[in-house]
Amino acid sequence: MPLIADNPFASLSLIAAPAVLTNASSVLALGTSNRFARAIDRARALSVLLEKQQVSGDPMTIMRVHQLNRLERRSLILLHALRLFYLALASFAASALISLIGASLISSTHHLLFRIILGIGLVTGGVGVGSLVFGCSLLVGETRLAVQNVAEEAKMVRERFKDYLTVSENAGEPG
Numbered sequence: 001m002p003l004i005a006d007n008p009f010a011s012l013s014l015i016a017a018p019a020v021l022t023n024a025s026s027v028l029a030l031g032t033s034n035r036f037a038r039a040i041d042r043a044r045a046l047s048v049l050l051e052k053q054q055v056s057g058d059p060m061t062i063m064r065v066h067q068l069n070r071l072e073r074r075s076l077i078l079l080h081a082l083r084l085f086y087l088a089l090a091s092f093a094a095s096a097l098i099s100l101i102g103a104s105l106i107s108s109t110h111h112l113l114f115r116i117i118l119g120i121g122l123v124t125g126g127v128g129v130g131s132l133v134f135g136c137s138l139l140v141g142e143t144r145l146a147v148q149n150v151a152e153e154a155k156m157v158r159e160r161f162k163d164y165l166t167v168s169e170n171a172g173e174p175g
Helices: 002-006 008-052 059-104 111-160 162-171
Strands: none
Touching: 008 059, 008 111, 059 111, 111 162
16 A cells, blocks of 8 residues: 555556546547448448349349348447447546545545445456457457458459459550
């Protein structure tokens, strides 16, 4: 205990760390909401496109249905990640407040209260860090789905225009 009371930077660190992590959570929440909005917009556009098409075994239609399914999964993953980032924000804000209260009690005679507040601060900080880590891992999975959609679409377009691509690729080569 005397180390914390003798070091003015210890109290500052207890408050600054959650503040920095709160900022990181805010940036991740903002980016995730943008990704969520783009996934929803793409799903709506794809749904409109599919509604206009006849039900058939056309490879392009089948690909779009698969993409719509992935977009639905992506949206749900992004929503879950967004909830985790909001939980992290709340946890870090609570942790900063709890740390401030704990820092004010460091030199008091309420040692039990200080230890309880310290424990609560650690738990809320741990929840925040866990939420950030899990939310980021969800974003990695969501990115894989997005890349899978792009790769599938690019493959379909290349197959559709393969004659043109072969001619244009050979046109630039010295003969």
